[in-house]
Amino acid sequence: MLQKKRKVFIIGHKNPDTDSICSAIAYAALKNQIAGNQFEARRAGKINEETRFVLKYFGVKKPELLEDVRTQVKDIDIRYTEGAQRDFSLMKAWKIMKNLKVVTLPVTKEERLEGIITIGDITRSYMEEYDCRVLSKAHTSYKNILETLEGEMIVGDTEGYFEDGKVQVAAANPDFMESFIEKGDLIILENRYESQLCCIEMEAACIVVCSGSPVSRTIRSLAESRGCRIICTPFDTFTVARLINQSMPISYVMSTENLNVFSPDDYIEDVHDIMAVVRHRYFPVVSNEGDYVGMLSRRNLLGARKKQVILVDHNEKTQAVNGLEEADILEIIDHHRLGTIETMSPVFFRNQPLGCTATIIYQMYQENGVEINPQIAGLLCSAIISDTLLFRSPTCTEVDKKAAQQLAKIAGIEPEQYAKEMFSAGSNLSAKTEEEIFYQDFKEFTVEDMKIGVGQISSMSQEELEELKNRLLPYMKSEILKKGMDIMYFMLTNIWDESTLLLCVGDRAEDVLFEALNVRLTEDTVRLPGVVSRKKQLLPTVIAGIQLICGKA
Numbered sequence: 001m002l003q004k005k006r007k008v009f010i011i012g013h014k015n016p017d018t019d020s021i022c023s024a025i026a027y028a029a030l031k032n033q034i035a036g037n038q039f040e041a042r043r044a045g046k047i048n049e050e051t052r053f054v055l056k057y058f059g060v061k062k063p064e065l066l067e068d069v070r071t072q073v074k075d076i077d078i079r080y081t082e083g084a085q086r087d088f089s090l091m092k093a094w095k096i097m098k099n100l101k102v103v104t105l106p107v108t109k110e111e112r113l114e115g116i117i118t119i120g121d122i123t124r125s126y127m128e129e130y131d132c133r134v135l136s137k138a139h140t141s142y143k144n145i146l147e148t149l150e151g152e153m154i155v156g157d158t159e160g161y162f163e164d165g166k167v168q169v170a171a172a173n174p175d176f177m178e179s180f181i182e183k184g185d186l187i188i189l190e191n192r193y194e195s196q197l198c199c200i201e202m203e204a205a206c207i208v209v210c211s212g213s214p215v216s217r218t219i220r221s222l223a224e225s226r227g228c229r230i231i232c233t234p235f236d237t238f239t240v241a242r243l244i245n246q247s248m249p250i251s252y253v254m255s256t257e258n259l260n261v262f263s264p265d266d267y268i269e270d271v272h273d274i275m276a277v278v279r280h281r282y283f284p285v286v287s288n289e290g291d292y293v294g295m296l297s298r299r300n301l302l303g304a305r306k307k308q309v310i311l312v313d314h315n316e317k318t319q320a321v322n323g324l325e326e327a328d329i330l331e332i333i334d335h336h337r338l339g340t341i342e343t344m345s346p347v348f349f350r351n352q353p354l355g356c357t358a359t360i361i362y363q364m365y366q367e368n369g370v371e372i373n374p375q376i377a378g379l380l381c382s383a384i385i386s387d388t389l390l391f392r393s394p395t396c397t398e399v400d401k402k403a404a405q406q407l408a409k410i411a412g413i414e415p416e417q418y419a420k421e422m423f424s425a426g427s428n429l430s431a432k433t434e435e436e437i438f439y440q441d442f443k444e445f446t447v448e449d450m451k452i453g454v455g456q457i458s459s460m461s462q463e464e465l466e467e468l469k470n471r472l473l474p475y476m477k478s479e480i481l482k483k484g485m486d487i488m489y490f491m492l493t494n495i496w497d498e499s500t501l502l503l504c505v506g507d508r509a510e511d512v513l514f515e516a517l518n519v520r521l522t523e524d525t526v527r528l529p530g531v532v533s534r535k536k537q538l539l540p541t542v543i544a545g546i547q548l549i550c551g552k553a
Contacts, residue, residue, distance in 0.1 A: 008308045008330060009041075009307065010309070011043065011044055013314035014045045015439050015442050016043050018054055019384075020043075021054075022379035024313075026361045030361065030368065042063050042066035045065075057378065060379065070268070072267055073265070076303065078285055079102075079282075079296075083106045089247045090249075093105055094246070104280065104281060105250075106292055117253065129245060135162055138248040138252035139163050149208065149233040156229030164183075168185055177195065182202070185205060191211070200226050206228065207223070210237045215230055262274075262283055263288060264285060282295045309329055309330065313335070313336075313357040314334060314336060315336065316445065318444040335357050336351075356395075358383035358387070362407060372410055374412060377410035384404040386422065388401075389458060393536070395533045395535055420460070427461060427464060429457070429468065437468065438475060441455060441456050443455070447543050450487065451485045452489070453489070454491070454534055454542070455489070457491070462494055465493075486507070487506035491503075495532075500532060504521055504526065512549060
C-alpha cells in the first residue's frame with residue numbers, strides 16, 4: 001500500500017480576509033513546531049488585494065486553494081501494483097497476478113497507463129480461442145515463446161516475432177504433413193528426423209522440438225541455411241501445445257478503451273457510484289499529469305479517512321469551506337459569536353472576545369514558549385490592524401492593541417504608516433468587477449429562518465466609497481435573487497472618519513433596521529456614524545431587528 005502521511009489543513013472562511021489567511025499561516029507554523037510537521041495552511045477562496053499586499057510585503061507565499069474538504073481518492077491508502085509492459089506474455093502476467101494476489105494488472109509505458117489486463121482476459125484468451133493463427137496475429141515475440149516453453153533457441157536469432165503463419169502439431173507422417181504445412185508456420189514436433197526435414201523444406205518459420213530431444217547437426221545446418229528457427233524445450237508435445245498460446249503478448253487481450261480510471265482528486269462519493277455500476281474489483285488511479293499512481297479496490301474505500309481540518313476565524317457553517325460535514329474537525333480558533341458548525345466528537349475550541357483571531361494565535365505562541373520570527377509577527381500584526389481598523393473598531397481590546405504593538409516591534413514596522421500602505425492597497429478597487437468587490441469580504445448568516453448576507457469594504461477615500469455605492473446597489477438587487485436570500489447589507493466603511501454607508505437590499509431590509517435603530521432608508525442606503533464593525537455593531541443590530549419582527553408576526 002502507498003501509505004499517505006496524514007495532513008491537517010488549517011483553513012479560514014470563504015471570501016477570506018487578512019485575519020483568516022494570516023492566522024491560518026501563523027497557526028500552521030506554530031503547530032508544526034510543537035506537534036510535528038504535518039500542518040498546512042489553506043484558503044477557501046480568492047485572496048483580496050489587502051491580503052495580497054501583506055503577503056508580498058513579508059515575503060510569504062499565499063496558501064494553496066482548498067475549495068472542498070470531502071474525502072478524495074488521494075485520502076486513501078492506494079495499493080501500488082507495478083505496471084506490466086504490453087509485450088509481457090500472458091503467462092508472465094498470470095504469474096505476477098498470482099504472486100501479488102490480484103486479479104487486475106495495469107499496463108504502463110514510462111509510468112503512463114496504456115491499459116489493464118484482468119484474470120478474466122487471460123482466461124477468455126485460453127478458453128475461447130480456437131484460431132491456430134492467433135499467435136502470429138498477436139505479433140508474438142520469440143523471446144516470449146522461449147520464456148513460456150522454458151526453451152532454448154539452438155538455431156536462429158532470439159530477436160524477432162512470429163507474425164505470419166499458423167501453429168501446427170506434426171503428429172502425422174511426412175507425406176501427409178506436406179498437405180497442411182505452409183510457409184511461415186510454427187510446427188511442434190518430437191525427435192523425428194523425417195518430420196523435421198519436411199518442415200524445413202516446406203519453409204516453416206520455426207520448429208519446436210519437444211521433450212529435450214537432441215537435434216542432428218544436419219538438421220541444424222539445413223535449418224540455418226533455410227532461415228528456419230529451431231527451439232528445444234523440455235516439455236512434451238501435449239504440454240507445449242497447451243502452453244504456447246500463453247506466450248502471446250498481453251497487448252492482444254488487454255483493455256485500452258473506455259477504461260474506468262480515477263484521479264487522486266476524485267471524490268469518494270463519485271467513486272462509489274461508478275463502482276456500484278462497474279463490477280470490477282480493481283481500478284487504476286492516474287494523476288492529473290497522466291502518470292499511473294496505483295490501483296483502487298472496493299476494500300480500499302472501507303479504509304477511507306476523512307480530511308482533518310482546523311478552522312480559524314469562523315464557526316458558521318455557511319462561511320466554511322465546502323464539504324465540511326464530511327471532514328474531521330480537530331480544532332476551532334475564533335473570536336466571533338457562536339455559530340452553526342456541529343462536530344461528531346469533542347474538539348479543541350478556543351473562542352475569545354477579542355478583535356482578531358491573530359491575537360489569540362499570538363497568545364498561543366506565548367503559552368507554548370515558541371519564538372515568533374519577523375515574518376509571522378508581520379502577518380499577525382497585519383491581521384490585527386486589518387480587523388480592528390488600526391484600533392478604531394469597537395471590537396478592539398487593549399489585548400489586541402498591546403499584541404499588535406509588540407508584534408510590530410518584532411516585524412520592524414511602524415503601525416500607523418504601515419496601516420496606510422496596507423489599507424491603500426486594499427481599497428484600490430477601480431480595476432475590479434462588482435462581483436469581485438462584493439464577495440471580497442462577504443458572510444452569510446441564518447437568523448430566525450431568514451437568510452441574510454453582510455459584506456464590507458473599508459477605504460480611506462469617501463469619493464471611492466460613493467463610486468462603489470453606485471456600482472454595487474444594482475449588482476446587489478440582481479444577486480439577491482440569484483442567491484435566494486431574504487436580505488443583503490453591504491457596509492462601505494470610511495476608516496478615518498469611522499462611519500459606514502450601509503447599502504440595503506431585500507423586502508425586509510428597511511423594516512429590520514427600523515425596528516432596531518429607528519432609521520429609514522434613502523435610496524436604499526443609510527449612513528451610520530460611528531459604525532465600523534460588522535461583528536460587534538451591525539450584526540447584533542440586524543439580529544435584534546429580525547427577532548423583533550418575528551416576535552410581532
